[in-house]
Amino acid sequence: MSNVTRKLLFSDLFKGIELDQLRIPNTLQVPDDFYQNLLDYCLERSYLNHISQWDQFAQIPTAPKMVTWLKMVRLPVHPGNIQDYDLLSRWQGVLSSLHAWGHRLLFLLNRVHGETNLYLGTCSFQKSFSSQDAIEQIREAAAGSMPGVELHAMEPEETYTQIHSTMANYRALGAITGIPSFRKDQKKGSLQTLDSLAFGIRDLQGREKDYGLLIIADPMPDEEVADTIQKMRRLGSEIHKNVNRTVTENESQGESQNKEAALGAMAGIAGGLLGACMGVSFLAGSSLMRLMSTGVGGMFGLNKQISMNFSRGISTQYLDKFAQYAEELIDKHIERLKKGRNLGLWNTGVYLLGNTRKDIHTVGGMLRSVYSGDETYLEPIRIHTLKNHSGAMEIVKNQLDLIPLVDAQEALESGFQYEQDWHLFGKAYQYLSTPMNTEELSLASSLPRRDVPGLRFVKTAVRFANNPAPLTGDAITLGKVVDTGVVQSNDYKIDPHALVRHGLVTGSTGSGKSTTCKNIIREIMDRKIPVLIIEPAKDDYIRWALEQNKILPEEQQFQIYMPGTSEIEGVSPTPLHLNPFQPGAVAGAKIDLMTRGEKLTALLNASLPVSDILPVIIDETVYQYLYLTYRNAFLSGEMEQPHTYPRLEGLKTVAKEVLRMRRYEQKVQENIGASLETRFNYLTRGSRGKILNVGISTPWEDLFGRPAVINLSRITNEKDRALIMSVLMLSLYEYRISAYEYDKAYRKEAQKNRLLHLTVVEEAHNVLMKPHGDYGGSGNPQQAVADLFTNMLSEIRSYGEGLLIVDQVPTRLIPDVIKNTNYKIVHRLTAPDDCQVMASSLALREEQKSLITALGIGNAIVCGDMDDAAAWVKMNLRKEKTHGI
Structure with a gap:
């Protein structure tokens, strides 16, 4: 038969036959309910929704556990920006260490009577470890990960009073389940903390509510975690097969008019999943099992014949959204558990304690806002308020244990065995708890970041140098190095001879700077190096020196000078005499009166109100006065030390003669003479006159060659103190030069950069204040002493003299005090400008600068020229042999 004939005959066979009438409709239903219930019951744990209705939880017999407690007294925070100290990551480090050791963690936040205690x-679950060993390891882990934290080991009496007795008073219990997670749009640990809970809650009348948050976290062994991951992977593999399904319809017709429709589907979907992954007795009788085990599929077909041959195929693609979402959740849970294998996975019970069910609801709502984050949908946060007589209270309060998800009545009727695993993923899911990795647990127990009553926060979370410059030979131990608030074992030492390059000690009142200075002074004196203390205000050092004299050998006792006072604590101070014309010099050395006169002239012109011609007249008066007294010896430049020197009062007579020789008009002469007489009289009367208008100064050896204290607190005028200080410092400077040039042994030691004498200037702003200029020729002795001191700082170290400057306000001092001092010891300062200038001089980072305002008493930031960086030091408190020091 030809092709044309065959075609015509074949088409004729189908005349009057509608192919649509031959189609068999597909009545197969895709098993959506299986995956929906898998999501609800196994992954999102919706079976927990009705826990609050349970009447009785089974009391599972367990061996008693000995629990040891630590009280968290204080937490470290960054002194500047609280966000710069990652407390959350450090807390995770503590938790990870505990997991590695296999210790159960109990975290209790107790808010009682308006105070928050942590x-x-x-x-330990390990037989080789006692609870005491475990708590010691917690302390070590916390100290290592969160330096500066203070933990108090609680005695049994304290544990009973502060923990057990307060927990016994609570009458309501709740639980929180679900997976805490962070919010990606916020920095970790910034808002998701227990701050709101630690701050407390109050009713409308302002009355404080008592409540507690108890977290019980049991470390899960790695093999258990790995087994759970394997179960989830197997389940995920089975689910993946059914995410996309294809249904095919085939129709065929031949000459016998055969019609066949066949529908294919995956046989035994539910049975395969349940057999591969679940196969457990608990689910067998449950509604979940009944829903998922509904018979599905097989091969369905229908066969009809027509005596013709014709075929047509139709395929339909089905996407099961429930299966797809179940697969996604399985993958998310696997990722969580993999993180748990890194830092630890915990079976975590979060329990709320309060006096009323309303309190439980309130605290639970606050916690839900803290715990809920971007990934919490994996298992939503649920708040369960448990019935008072359900037995849950006894499990949590008395046994400090996790609540098992076993109904006591049903277990009794069915003979359920407590050790039986009924959950698809294992025993950890059979408690009123949530398996959490360490990251999630750190959020659940997130430490507060704010000061609250009962819990202190110290701004010590700053790193400083831990390795001071190594010193060989003799050294003074200032104290112990501190890092992030923790006192280290290594000492901070200074070379006593490095003080020849001077030092600055600063700090606010009561910060410990005077104690630091006294320790340095005693250490220097122990090395037989004389010390001069100049105290412009107060009388602290005078009284300290008098106490020291009671225990010091006679040759090392302080000589006491206190102008304006005849007696202090039963001791008569030695009178202080400073003849301005007498150069400072060691015994037997020659002096240069001409140079001294020039320096004195500059000092007087700076100190007295002078203008116009007066400075020239004063200069000529001083020169003539010394020349008329010593004649050729004065002109020779160097001369032997005389037994006495001219007094200041003699300047008035010489001034009149100088004016007469200048042949001024009588009126001009009288005016200038009256001005000079007034100024010279000023120098010779009152307390300053008793010091300056003398024939011979106090022996320089007594002032600069042995321990001495000069107290100027009774000199009330700042300009007078500055003038006396100028004469004193000028004499000290000259004395050191004289000793260097005259005494070969002294010079040899000075050339080795050794400290041969130390001068301490306490409350230095009284004499070394930054000058504000000389207005209208009124005289500015502060400028004079500032200029003199600036020169001394630069030059006097070459002669074996060290200067230790002490003051509360460094910005008030002349700039060279900060620039030209080697050792800088900075105690607590509060003013921003003071902190800034000292931080710059110490080359501190911004976060280190912030610590200056938070330093505790006796703590200081120290840096010298041999240090690589500044160190935080807890200063030693020197033990004295007598009281009151």
Whole structure:
């Protein structure tokens, strides 16, 4: 038969036959309910929704556990920006360490009577470890990960009073389940903390509510975690097969008019999943099992014949959204558990304690806002308020244990065995708890970041140098190095001879700077190096020196000078005499009166109100006065030291003669003479006159060659103190030069950069204040002493003299005090400008600068020229042999 004939005959066979009438409709239903219930019951754990309705939880017999507690007294925070100290990551480090050791963690936040207390408890699941060993390891882990934290080991009496007795008073119990997670749009640990809970809650009348948050976290062994991951992977593999399904319809017709429709589907979907992954007795009788085990599919077909041959195929693609979402959740849970294998996975019970069910609801709502984050949908946060007589209270309060998800009545009727695993993913899911990795647990127990009553926060979370410059030979130990608030074992030492390059000690009142200075002074005196203390205000050092004299050998006792006072604590101070014309010099050395006169002239012109011609007249008066007294010896430049020197009062007579020789008009002469007489009289009367208008100065050896204290607190005028200080410092400078040039042994030691004498200037702003200029010729002795001191700082170290400047306000001092001092010891300062100038001089980072305002008493930031960087030092408190020091 030809092709044309065959075609015509074949088409004729189908005349009057509609192919649509031959189609068999597909009545197969895709098993959506299986995956929906898998999501609800196994992954999102919706079976927890009705826990609050349970009447009785089974009391599972367990061996008693000995729990030891620590009280968290204070937490470290960054002194500047609280966000710069990652407390959350450090807390995760503590938790990870505990997991590695296999210790149960108990975290208790107890808010009682308006105070918040944090407690860490533990017991070990390892027989080789006692609870005491475990708590010691917690302390070590916390100190290592969160330097500066203070933990108090609680005695049994304290544990009973502060923990057990307060927990016994609570009458309501709740639980929180679900997976805490962070919010990606916020920095970790910034808002998701327990601050709101630690701050407390109050009713409309302002009355404080008592409540507690108890977290019980049991470390899960790695093999258990790995087994759970394997179960989830197997389940995920089975689910993946059914995410996309294809249904095919085939129709065929031949000459016998055969019609066949066949529908294919994956046989035994539910049975395969349940057999591969679930196969457990708990689910067998449950509604979940009944829903998922509904018979599905097989091969369905229908066969009809027509005596013709014709075929047509139709395929339909089905996407099961429930299966797809279940697969996604499985993958997310696997990722969580993999993180748990890194830092630890915990079976975590979060329990709320309060006096009323309303309190439980309130605290639970606050916690939900803290715990809920971007990934919490994996298992939503649920708040369960448990019935008072359900037995849950006894499990949590008395046994400090996790609540098992076993109904006591049903277990009794069915003979359920407590050790039986009924959950698809294992025993950890059979408690009123949530398996959490360490990251999630750190959020659940996120430490507060704010000061609250009962919990202190110290701004010590700053790193400083831990390795001071190594010193060989003799050294003074200032104290112990501190890092992030923790006192280290290594000492901070200074070379006593490095003080020849001077030092600055600063700090606010009561910060410990005077104690630091006294320790340095005693250490220097122990090395037989004389010390001069100049005290412009107060009388602290005078009284300290008098106490020291009671225990010091006679040759090392302080000589006491206190102008304006005849007696202090039963001791008569030695009179202080400073003849301005007498150069400072060691015994037997020659002096240069001409140079001294020039320096004195500059000092007087700076100190007295002078203008116009007066400075020239004063200069000529001083020159003539010394020349008329010593004649050729004065002109020779160097001369032997005389037994006496001219007094200041003699300047008035010489001034009149100088004016007469200048042949001024009588009126001009009288005016200038009256001005000079007034100024010279000023120098010779009152307390300053008793010091300056003398024939011979106090022996320089007594002032600069042995321990001495000069107290100027009774000199009330600042300009007078500055003038006396100028004469004193000028004489000290000259004395050191004289000793260097005259005494070969002294010069040899000075050339080795050794400290041969130390001068301490306490409350230095009284004499070394930054000058504000000389207005209208009124005289500015502060400028004179500032200029003199600036020169001394630069030059006097070459002669074996060290200067230790002490003051509360460094910005008030002349700039060279900060620039030209080697050792800088900075105690607590509060003014921003003071902090800034000292931080710059110490080359501190911004976060280190912030610590200056938070330093505790006796703590200081120290840096010298041999240090690589500044160190934080806890200063030693020197033990004296007598009281009151």
